[in-house]
Amino acid sequence: MRVVQGFLLATIISIPLAIVLRASHRMRTLSSGIIEFFRHVPPLALLPLLILWLGIGESSKIAIVFLATVYPIFLNALMGFSEVDRKLVEMAHQYGLSKKQIFLHVTIPYAIPYIISGLRIGLGYSWRSLIGAEMIAASSGIGYWILDAQTMARSDIVIVGIIVIGLCGIISDALFKWITNRMLSRYMTGGFVYGS
DSSP states (O other): OHHHHHHHHHHHHHHHHHHHHHHOHHHHHHHHHHHHHHHTSOGGGGHHHHHHHHOSSHHHHHHHHHHHHHHHHHHHHHHHHHSOOHHHHHHHHHTTOOHHHHIIIIIHHHHHHHHHHHHHHHHHHHHHHHHHHHHHSOSSSHHHHHHHHHHTTOHHHHHHHHHHHHHHHHHHHHHHHHHHHHHHGGGSGGGOOTTO
16 A cells, blocks of 8 residues: 555646656756656665654655656656657647647657556565555554564565566556556557567
8 A cells, every 4th residue: 555655646647747847947947957867766775854844654665766756757747748749749730739629639649658658667676665654653564564573584475575576566566557558558669668
């Protein structure tokens, strides 16, 4: 649930933000420095502040997942919206489509493979960041379980924890792939989705 909540929050924020920044060159210029700064700060480095502000409960873990996930989704979405083939846009203009229609029928379909790639990368990052957060500040979860096993010198439990993490990642990625391929396969060039 921590992964799902942080991942959905990142998706809800990053894709509309990419659309806004793609539409406004001025906002893109003003925000680029801040985005680049925080993109290079590891989410776990912000964990002490998040614990001070949000406490040691669920909110700080979800915030870590959000911070780890938001940038790959946002940057891939921004690239997708920015890399639209100019020839397709010109052709749409020739057929008399409005800006709104061009966005809905040309820009979004063109950007979907980029967005899906960002979502899959972000989903992988969300698992990694959550385990790290649970090892540092949690009383439950797989990360806490592994760290607790280390203090008791139970390498068997640590190994099982690692296997569980890997299996959860594989299952969530396969489920994500299945859902997106069923829902969005017509937008994928040659059926391509990152990592498929």
